[in-house]
Amino acid sequence: MWKQEWDALSRRIAGIMEASTFLFRTNDADWAYSTNILSDNCKRIAESVLSLLRYGDALPVRAADALARFKEWWGKTQSPSLSGYPAVQASVVLLGSIRSELDHLLADHDEIVRSHVARAFLHLQRSLVADEDMRRKWLNAFGEGETSCEQLGGVHLLLHGIWAFKVSAAGERTDLVLGTRLVVDRDVMASAHGLVLTEWKLVREGDCPEKKKGEAMHQARQYSQGSVAGFELESERYLVLVAKQEFTIPTDEIEGEKKYKVVPLVLDKSVPSISAKTAAKQ
8 A cells, every 4th residue: 555655765765865965975076976876766766756646545635735746846856957966955855855744644643543533432422421412312323223323423423533434244344324335535535534443333231242342343353445544543443332321341352453442332321420419319
């Protein structure tokens, strides 16, 4: 995928910047042999950077925009009148600039998405306590079944800039709200911070939460589509267990590089202050 290609290119750019720094510090004269070597290497690296544009909509929007700007700038530096040290300097500056920008855009992407997901679920749980209308809506959805809860959950996560999906029997991404195959296009990537895999299970009275977690994990493991590097949260998957009353929360699971995080969602959560008032009346 393009993210792996970029990581390798970023290291190559770092190397060419180090070599050019050494040249400028140790040579007073503009030696054609040395500068030609660096110029040729810069051109090859630039061609590889520009080849990332072939990924089209698979690129994060801001990364695609940065590459488009780099393409425009690079074209302006390829003038026959520009050679020697000035040509090397212009090439290295542009390569260093695109490296800085793309590395920044992709830095700690997973952590950024995780924080948005954590806030979305925290907001949802607290809203279910504070907002009677929302609680009633979710309780109705619970009575209707898993799909209704998934739809409400998908809409709420999107409010926090998270495109959540589940896995179909064929291992493909399925839109939580529409129930159709989710196509990750430019519009999807422009409207959200990231894409996350979620599996939703209802924990009804008498159900074993651990068993429900196992069912959700089994479904999540079926995911077989290639990830959207730079946009999709690959390291963490969310197993959302929805119940009317509080229950024993199963532990998270780690398999290889994947973490299956259990998210409990209690629709009628008891609040200490309310519980105390109720006990005082008895």
